[in-house]
Amino acid sequence: MSNDLILLGHGSGGRLSHQLLDEVIIPALSGIPSSEQNDAAILGRIDGLLAYTTDSFVVDPVVFPGGTIGSLAVHGTVNDLAMMGARPLWLSAGLILEEGLPLAELSHILEDMRGAADRAGVRIVTGDTKVVPRGKADKIFITTAGIGVIEHSLPIHGANAQPGDAVIVNGTVGDHGIAVMAGREGLNVGTDVRSDSAPLHELTQLIIAEADVALHVLRDPTRGGVATTIKEIAQQSGVAITLDEAAIPVAPAVRGVCSILGLDPLFVANEGKLLAFVAPEAADKVVAAMRAHPLGAQAAIIGRVEAGQQPGRVRMETVVGGVRTVEMLAGEQLPRIC
């Protein structure tokens, strides 16, 4: 079927649907033959609180420097579970395919998806495929949902930032958004700009182990970037946050593209970054522990939660010594970034 295209009949539920499942989708994703499949997957018993999340992915282009929509869909959902301090276990995948999508491209995306799941230690246990006519979708949209188990009893959530907390990021910001835009526009940015798309659950487990009760908030700054996520947390927790622009890691190539295009990397999407809010006495040891992990090698303290300040306010101490107010992304900077 390798030179073939997706047909409307592949979404019929009939013979062509079964053929697509048996020859392309199941071999790539699950390995469980359709003859053994039922309406739902049966999972093991879980001793612990469950965490549950979902994300839809509509990124354009579907293959970009550093990833595809397939691995992105796995990482996005794994990371949402990781930000609750959960251990990700099972994923579901809903595929919406545009008539005319080459089967070879679908296979490539699904193999990348399976690879990401295998590396993250999660299983794609259930799925669904629909086909819409040409021009009613754009190649492929993927919606993943995920179930994880919470094995800690820490109150890690967005309303728990506390005065004095250090704000830690695990590395450079803006890589994903700029890589996707470079892929979309055919910008010649060489090999320096790649998406940071990655699963963060090992890093979050490490942070939990190191910080314990000193860990207050974990969140991944995806759409809207670090600025929007910090503003969200400031509002949820009713605290003021000050960022130190000079301390925020930005890759030189990303800084270069941003300055040409007039973008602020602080508002550009990430898919392999997290923000951790940690009590000040634990901040340095958490950064040191993160730096020992490949996904935290450039971990840095980039800000602090202020005591007795205006709730919800975020300010940035700029490189040139000034102070400016940081708000959420107002419009749409880069559509279809994830």
Add this chain to the structure above:
Amino acid sequence: MSNDLILLGHGSGGRLSHQLLDEVIIPALSGIPSSEQNDAAILGRIDGLLAYTTDSFVVDPVVFPGGTIGSLAVHGTVNDLAMMGARPLWLSAGLILEEGLPLAELSHILEDMRGAADRAGVRIVTGDTKVVPRGKADKIFITTAGIGVIEHSLPIHGANAQPGDAVIVNGTVGDHGIAVMAGREGLNVGTDVRSDSAPLHELTQLIIAEADVALHVLRDPTRGGVATTIKEIAQQSGVAITLDEAAIPVAPAVRGVCSILGLDPLFVANEGKLLAFVAPEAADKVVAAMRAHPLGAQAAIIGRVEAGQQPGRVRMETVVGGVRTVEMLAGEQLPRIC
């Protein structure tokens, strides 16, 4: 915002996204304010096996006689859980919106979705919203995933059909597909054709209680219709199945539209129907119990599993006294039916 349209900025993750969530999506679906929301929902502990499933919905039109894409997305996932004999508990919802979708239409769909969830006793606990440019989707696509708990220990699955089993359906077939097509094409079919979209978990619990170990297979004949589903089960179980055409309930209006358009209702999608394979000694009492439930009022035995016949073969004894072979739906009869 009621006269407003969905903008690309509503998918940015920034200020407009938060506004859409706070003013439209959250009030309709969950009631949990965004200030209390995190990357994933935390669910209660579950004592039992979990069932997990997902479905994407791309139905055209998004509002049709008897339902909308919102209630359909709830029923589809609730029913996949019900077919495992599971009690549905929690749903996730991934929304992909087309730029330009009227917010009033989105609200109507989400309210219908919430109504369906409330009536089915499930909670929509987590969600995500993406926006794609005009012409890159078609109004709205919804992917639901769902978690249920299995509280029985019966081996109910598609490979468990046994010689002698009666094949039971809970009512008329083909209603959903014909209702959607009527809505799409503007056919004047009066008020007689309505989608059967409905949650089947109460009915499956009732069948389990009545049949116990005599219940072998439960499956909902959605895309591809009863014919395709019966063929799937014949193949999975390695049995031959004979259907009795005269016994299959078809609403007169659906039969009329099908005969005009040259469609066989046996291949037309259902969204509120189930097939139950039950040992012969329990069949009559199961049908009687089903008939006492509003969603099983027209329950009927429509076929039987044959002993010592060719595995995977499905035959139909026709109304005129002949016998014909039944295969899966070969192409695409009605695209975007769910």
